[in-house]
Amino acid sequence: MAEQPGLPQEFLNAIQADFPADFLTTQAEELVNYGKDWTKVFPPNPSAIVFPRTTLEVARFAKLCSKHQVAIVPSGGRTGLSGGAVAAKGEVVLSVTKMNHMGVVDTLSQTLKVQAGAVTEAVHKHCEPHGLTWPIDFASKGSSHVGGNISTNAGGIKVIHYGMTRNWVLGLQVVTMNGDILELNGALEKNNTGTDLRQLFIGSEGTLGIITEATLKLARIPKALDVFFFALDDMSAVLKLFHEARRAPFTLMAFETLTNNCLEAVQGHLAVKSPFDKKYGAYVLMEVERPSSPDAQSVLDAWLGSLFENNLVLDGTIAQSPREARDLWSLREGISESIYQVGFLHKNDIALPIAALESFIKEMYAMFTKRHSEFEIYLFGHIGDGNLHVNTMMPKGMERDVFLKACHEADLDLFALVQKYQGSISAEHGIGLLKKEWLKYSRSGPEMAILRSLKKALDPQNLLNPGKIFD
Ligand SMILES: Cc1cc2nc3c(=O)[nH]c(=O)nc-3n(C[C@H](O)[C@H](O)[C@H](O)COP(=O)(O)OP(=O)(O)OC[C@H]3O[C@@H](n4cnc5c(N)ncnc54)[C@H](O)[C@@H]3O)c2cc1C
Structure with a gap:
């Protein structure tokens, strides 16, 4: 999309005449704040920010933008990790921050x-x-x-x-x-x-x-939840544990994994401690809904005992209170913000069919060792859903440009592997600006043609979040 050449005077006059006085701002600080998301790699450059309060205001504004060919970037909490809410080319950011009304909870229809x-x-x-x-x-x-x-x-x-x-x-x-x-x-x-x-x-x-x-x-809301944190040898053991957990006599609510460098990053940044004195190759945070049957505790104890007897887990702990559960969860949930403190990093968020995870992970590590051994990998994610966050840390002393170029080459190898295993180059973060170059690894030509015709049907002038997902 071409850069927005400043907002037309007629458009600004219509805003002044037909919308509330605080509807539009061009204040420098707000432009920077609302022009970016969590990716922080695309310099923000919006023309203005608008803050509608009602659907009717949004509709009138969209119509006005269509008339004057003004591009809009819809914006929420700006926590996105793919640049979807970034306004880098003079678009107007439409923030729904002031549209935050919540109705009455309907307990009958839930x-x-x-x-x-x-x-x-x-x-x-x-x-x-x-x-x-x-x-x-x-x-x-x-x-x-x-x-x-x-x-x-x-x-x-x-x-x-x-x-x-x-x-x-x-x-x-x-x-x-x-x-x-x-x-x-x-x-x-x-x-x-x-x-x-x-x-x-x-x-x-x-x-x-x-x-x-x-x-x-x-x-x-589930009644009673148990939160476990396990230490294991490696990702292969993590997947064996997942297999056991899938067959276990309780409902699995979460099954998350992380490598040791992720755990160390969290401990370095947040006031939380690993429950273990030793370092291990991999960790699992598992949350289960405790069954309500009278023998629930003994069933759970027997299952846990078998994990240790079979040397599947090397150490483990269970939260004894809601506070301990929160602390264990923070070891997992604190990773994203903590690894940013370690250094400059490149993120990937990929998905694989669960059955292919073990061979994929082996092949991925072998590929990095052989072709990109300069990178340390911080691996974590929702492994129970086949979703891995593969983060590569910029080596000390490497220039940022050199690092980004090397990441680009590593991405080529990584996505070729993802494609080989029929995975997805974006599991949950979306495509936005960050991943659009790689979309072809997950979407076929005929699929892209349909996506383009849908865009044309709904937004013929290409004014709504232009340049996101595809050009
Ligand atoms: C620490 C951290 C952890 C995270 N963990 C996860 C995770 O586990 N799983 C996960 O899925 N994501 C995760 N994310 C990413 C992010 O939080 C999600 O993508 C979230 O859904 C984005 O919501 P948002 O309101 O911040 O959207 P924004 O970042 O504001 O926008 C995201 C996209 O939605 C569009 N958009 C926003 N509002 C509207 C609207 N009203 N109408 C139309 N389009 C709109 C924007 O244009 C943009 O393309 C994480 C992010 C951070 C920072």
Whole structure:
């Protein structure tokens, strides 16, 4: 997309005449704040930021932008990790921050209607007194928005049990670039009236429409959870443990892994300690819902005993209180922010079929050793969902440009391997600006042609989040 050549005067006059006085800002600090997301690699350069409060304002604004050919970047909590909410080419950022109203929790249908700017964690707190939750959960939930979660079809730490965000969106209200307001599916559990348009907007990273409201599907909060932290030899043992956990007599709520350098990074940055005195090759954080049967404890003890008898786990601990559970979780959830403190790093977020994980991981390490041995790999992720976060740290003394070039070459090898195993180059973070060069490794030519025609149908002037996902 070409750089926006400054906003047309007629457009600015219409904003002044038809919208509230605090609707638009061009204050330098706000432009920087709202022009970027967590990737922090794309310099922000928006023309202005607008803060609608209602769907009607969003619709009128979209229509005005279409008339004057002004590009919009929809923006949520700006915690995205792919540059989807970045405005680097003079676009206007449409922030839904002020659209954060949450309705009454409907305990009969177990739903909640919210505006797109409702913060993920605020939704959890709003539902908690009713014994219900919106089960989208990850480290950035204190800042991310429902609209952003839906636009990225976010994953997180509970996908193994609940699935992705897509599963928890009953209805959507979406504004298209021509100013139409679409009400998609309302609060219907069942609605087989042809193609489900709601699904088009989930995961489309703000390129097809602006999400203004959502009817969320809620889950009951599990009764008693046990949190374990295990030390193991290596990733191969992690996968064997996962196999055992899948067959165990309890419900698996989370199964997360990390390597030792990730654990050390967290300990170096946050006030938390590893439960173990020794270092191990890999760790697993496992959360389970305790069965309510009278023999639940003895069944769980027997299962745990067998892990040690078979030398599958080398050490382990179980949280004895909610506080200890939080501390164990922080060893996993603190990784993203902590590894940024170690040095400059390059992130990848890939997905593999679960059955292929073991051979993929072996081949991936062999590939790095053979072709990119200068990199230290910080590996962690939602391994129970086949989702690995592969982070490469810039070696000390290496110039940033040299590092980025070397990462580009390593990505070529990594994505070729992902493609060989029929995996995905983006498991949950999306494509945005960061990964669009690699999309061809996960999407075929005919698929791309369909995606392009959908974009053309909904946004013929290419004004909505232009240049994101594909050019
Ligand atoms: C520490 C950390 C941990 C994370 N862990 C996870 C994780 O475990 N799993 C995971 O999936 N993600 C994770 N993320 C990434 C991020 O939090 C998610 O992608 C989240 O869903 C983004 O929400 P947001 O409101 O911040 O969206 P933003 O970053 O503001 O936007 C993301 C995309 O959605 C679009 N968008 C935003 N709002 C709207 C709207 N109303 N209408 C249309 N489009 C819109 C934007 O244009 C952009 O393309 C993590 C991020 C951080 C910083």
